[in-house]
Amino acid sequence: MSEQTLMELLSTLVEQCAATDAGKQMIATHDQGIQFTLLDSDDLFYFEAKGGQAQVIAGEMPARSLDDGYEIKGDTAVFREWFSGQARMSDLIEHGRLFPVASHTTKRHIDYWLAQIIRMGNGLKIPKEVY
Amino acid sequence: MSQPLHEILDELLRKAVSTVEGRETLMRYNHTLNFEVLNGDSFHVEIIDGEADVQTGASSPRPIAEAHNIKGNEEVFRTWFAGEARFSDLIHDQRIYPQAAHTTKRHIDNWIVKLVRLGQGKPSLKDEY
Amino acid sequence: MDVNPYRLLDLLPAARNMMDYCQLQRGEHVAIFADTLIPPLVVQAVLAAVEERGCRPAIVTTQPAGLSWRQGAEPPRAYKAAMYASDVVIQLKSVEAQTFPRVQETAMIEHDIRMLRVPLGNSIEALTEEWALFPFEVMQLVTRKIYDQWTEGATTPGDVVKTIRVQADNGTDLTATYDPHYVIHTGFLFPKLMPGQWNQFCGATVGIELFKDANGTVVFDGLHGEEEYKLLPPAGSDVVHPLSEPVRWIFEDRHCRIEGGFEAELIRRLVAAGGAHADILAEIALGVNPKAPLNTMPTRRSGVTHYAVGSTTGRTPNPEKESAEVHTHGHLFKCNLWVDDEPCIVDGRLAVFDDPEVRKVAAKYGDPDKLFEEAPY
Amino acid sequence: MSNQYHILDIMPGARAVMDFAVVKPGENVLIATDTLTNPMIAEALMIAADERQAEVTMTITKPGGLSWREGVDAPISYRNAVYASDVWIEVLPIEGQHFPRLQETAMVEHGVRKVCLFDLSLEDLASEWTHFPAPLMQFIARKVYDQWIGGATVPNTKLKTIRAVDDNGTDLIAKYDPRYAIHNGMVAKQLQPGQWCALAGATIGIELFAEADGVVVFDGLHGEEAYKSLPPLGSDVVYPLTQPVRWYFEDRRCTIEGGMEADVMKRIVAAGGPFATVLCEIALGVNPKAPITRHPTRHAGVTHYAIGSTAGRAPTPDKEYAPVHTHGHLLSGSLYIDGEPCIENGRLLALDDPEVRKFAEQFGDPDELLKEVRF
Secondary structure, X not given: OOOOOHXXXXXXXXXXXXXXXXXXXXXXXOOEEEEEEEOOXXXXXXXXEEOOEEEEEEOOOXXXXXXXXXXXXXXXXXXXXXXXXXXXXXXXXXXXOEEEOOOOOOOHHHHHHHHHXXXXXXXXXXXXXXX | OOOOHHHHHXXXXXXXXXXXXXXXXXXXXXXXXXXXXXXXXXXXXXXXOOEEEEEEOOOOOEEOOOEEEEEEOHHHHHHHHOOOOOHHHHHHOOOEEEOOOOOOOHHHHHHHHHHHHHHOOOOOHHHHO | OOOOOOOHHHHHHHHHHHHHHHOOOOOOEEEEEEOOOOOHHHHHHHHHHHHHOOOEEEEEEOOOOOEOOOOOOOOOHHHHHHHHHOOEEEEEEOOOOEOOHHHHHHHHHHHOOEEEEEEOOOOOHHHHOHHHHOOHHHHHHHHHHXXXXXXXXXXXXXXXXXXXXXXXXXXXXXXXXXXXHHEEEXXXXXXXXXXXXXXXXXXXXXXXXXXXXXXXXXXXXXXXXXXXXHHOOOOOOOXXXXXXXXXXXXXXXXXXXXXXXXXXXXXXXXXXXXXXXXXXXXXXXXXXXXXXXXXXXXHHEEOOEEEEEEOOOOOOOOOOOOOOOOEEEEEXXXXXXXXXXXXXXXXXXXXXXXXXXXXXXXXXXXXXXXXXOOOOO | OXXXXXXXXXXXXXXXXXXXXXXXXXXXXXXXXXXXXXXXXXXXXXXXXXXXXXXXXXXXXXOOEEOOOOOOOOXXXXXXXXXXXXXXXXXXXXXXXXXXXXXXXXXXXXXXXXXXXXXXXXXXXXOHHHHOOHHHHHHHHHHHXXXXXXXXXXXXXXXXXXXXXXXXXXXXXXXXXXXXXXXXXXXXXXXXXXXXXXXXXXXXXXXXXOEEEEEEEEOEEEOOHHHHHOOOOOOOEEOOOOOOEEEEEEOOEEEXXXXXXXXXXHHHHHOOOOXXXXXXXXXXXXXXXXXXXXXXXXXXXXXXXXXXXXXXXXXXXXXXXXXXEEEEEEXXXXXXXXXXXXXXXXXXXXXXXXXXXXXHHHHOOHHHHOOOOOO
16 A cells, blocks of 8 residues: 555544544634645645635645744655654654744744644544543 | 453553563562452452463462452453553442552552553553653 | 741751652652642752752642542642652642542552652641651551551451450440451551552551441540641641540441530531441551650551541442541540450550560661650650 | 732732733643742732632742753653643743743643743832733734734745844844744734743744844843843843943854953853854843843843854754853844834834824823833
8 A cells, every 4th residue: 555645644634633523623723824845855735724624735835924824844754753643743843853934932833733633633632631 | 252351461461571661560569469350250360570370260368468359340341451441540430449448459559550551552651741 | 837946957857757758769750749738948848858869859839639538629730740740749738638539549550659648737846856757667667567467367369357446444445347458558568668659757557447347435535637627726737635525436336426525516517417328437547656746646646546437538349338428537545456356555555566576677776665665745 | 138028019910920821710820930939929820820710730840951051851740730731830030941842842732821930029020010911012012023024925935134223333234034033922812822921021033044244232141040140149131231242243153242241151152162153033122111120131122132042943954053042132222124113212113103002092091001111
């Protein structure tokens, strides 16, 4: 079986997240476009959430204001690790493997939101509830 | 037909000892644990010097310092072994009954809980963050 | 108390002794839980002692918990998470039983915690007194000896029933039978505190919390363990002593009738609100520390016995358990106590203090006669 | 310092913390203090959280390390208490003295909202500067932020230019990618999970530059443990200086000149490796009441600067990293973004913006609220 592309993987996660009430609610928290830029590949895709609907789209994101748009850079393998639930976003940033294109405070609420969507897409609980 | 409880426990302990942490944990005490199944077949495990021996039926009588008895219904043990419920919640919800005062065997409760969890391949909860 | 005449140095010997009771290993993560009633100086002394052992301390403060036998007390989430993450938990408490029982249970069973409970009242003095220096090794051995006596001959599986009898000149004469599986200790079974266990700082007790039968009378010198008692003398402590007149529990087939003055009336009210099983004998226990102050920590004092009616939360012996949201206490200073006719307390003194093995271990810490000499208060 | 304050005096400051955190009933609030925290501050914060019907827990640990020095981990008990909370009130002796890794994980993975109290005394909590209305501060900060990122889009971001000028000889021009403009939790209408802010202390800044040339001449320095032994004693702010400290930038790197304060700084930078002299921050404060001697970086129109790098986020794999992030500040002066004024002679122009004045009316007289207190 051929491996899902990163874009397909993210699409699946977003769909799975949107399939639960808590996930839907989480997606509806912000409207935001997030460009994923691969440092080792020319593939381009972006995540778009608007009015509680989210999708993953191939290509370059149409330009928009800094409030509405965001970009994250990294190698394919790093994104794969994160999306498959094997690594946390915050660790990848800390280890200098994932590069949010924003100052260290500006998009942190978006980081949290995206990290949760991916976590929920993987069927993982928010760690607060583990205890 | 579903797998007998004693086999499930045996498998969990085998998996636990396939890890370093599991082997170290198993060495912690020498103790016999009786699982008294109120609506089914009882079984017990004897753990001596890091070797676990799971058998059907009740163990022969031991001084209480060396043995412990946990009572409950078949499905409750299954829930615990399957990782669907925590032992401490089952006690709280009065579905499992350790035959000991509330402090006396808590270290043994913690020990078997840890072994079962290691057998389930679950990390210790401390590491989850 | 407004004036605090103590310095950190006055409290450090006892704080260091706490570290011996939980046997801290270098590098362990230690959470110190201090409710808002614990004096900050005490918290600082414990913090300093943890730090001395090369451990990583964090102090966690919340409002005091509810009494453990009142259900439903839940701490804030941060409290829980801090407890679960620790290797060792030190609880500084103003009233002994004021805990979050569910969280404590989960912490010990699921998260491998070792726990030390330090009930202090709200007084700083408590930590400057001799009782707080009692050596762990001696207390452990004394406790173990008594536990062995109380469980002697019991097996698993097995259904041995043992008999306990208490007699005192004040009119006490109570006989009860019990399943030795339910004999209780507080983390002193082994020379080392193990994950899943808690012990009580300088305050080991051995007891029984489930009875098959109980008949006779116990006459108390004092009561303890209820928030309401803090208003009665000695004020601020949950101990009531002396009583305006004796309180008597008269048992027939495990159930008791309560007699006495206005203190007995308080107990009757607590029991009346506790349902059908609130008057059942739920505890006979003794303390082992000869220096524990009789006024404020009677249950820790060697040879003092304490008793409860109601039930004990946390563990149910079987599906038919008689549960009551009450566990209310009285204590008796001086008695004779036998287990299966073997003496355990003789005229108020623990027989085990004369055990040659115990005296030999005690000699490591000084003159055994002095160590086991009862404090005069 | 003798304690002349009663808990009632500092309650307004403690309540302001709950306003900045937007604490809601039933939320779990962690008051995280360290062994240097005045116990009365901890008490006041607990009461204020309790007033909001929150579930309150208070912790005490030893202080963390400065964030740009690596390797300081929090005790695990404390760490997990933070993760489990909805709101984390962190009381710190020095702004950067905390557990950066913990902070990052708490916010990104656990959605914690954090409000920091940086070196706040009882006097600060009793003073009007910490009671500055949170929504008004947000409004001002947003205005400044919008100017600093004006016209930027994702993708296709163009560089912008910032210029600082002052009569004291300062004239610095730098270029930056506006995506790296920084705010502290004040850009959205209220604090979001994953964000932190500082009590009454919004700043807007840039922490990554494409170019920097010119000179900046400081009125004071701040943010190092080593500064606590220089006057004013006990504060990490050094002001006034015995003689001016100057940073000369050429191609982003600086040479440091000045007297004994400059020497302390040179020593810090010398230990920081090849990137320790690179410009890594230009920022400003927005609070017109913040005390200039103790909290200069929070004061409206005061600019502050750093060299070294900022821990926590690397822009690219080839990030220039230095375990140094050392600061100086300039009390007055003018600042321009792409030629548009932002500060003129020390006055933050956003304070005179008609929209800001109109918004301020709901909290009192705009003249009073937006008037500078220069001490």
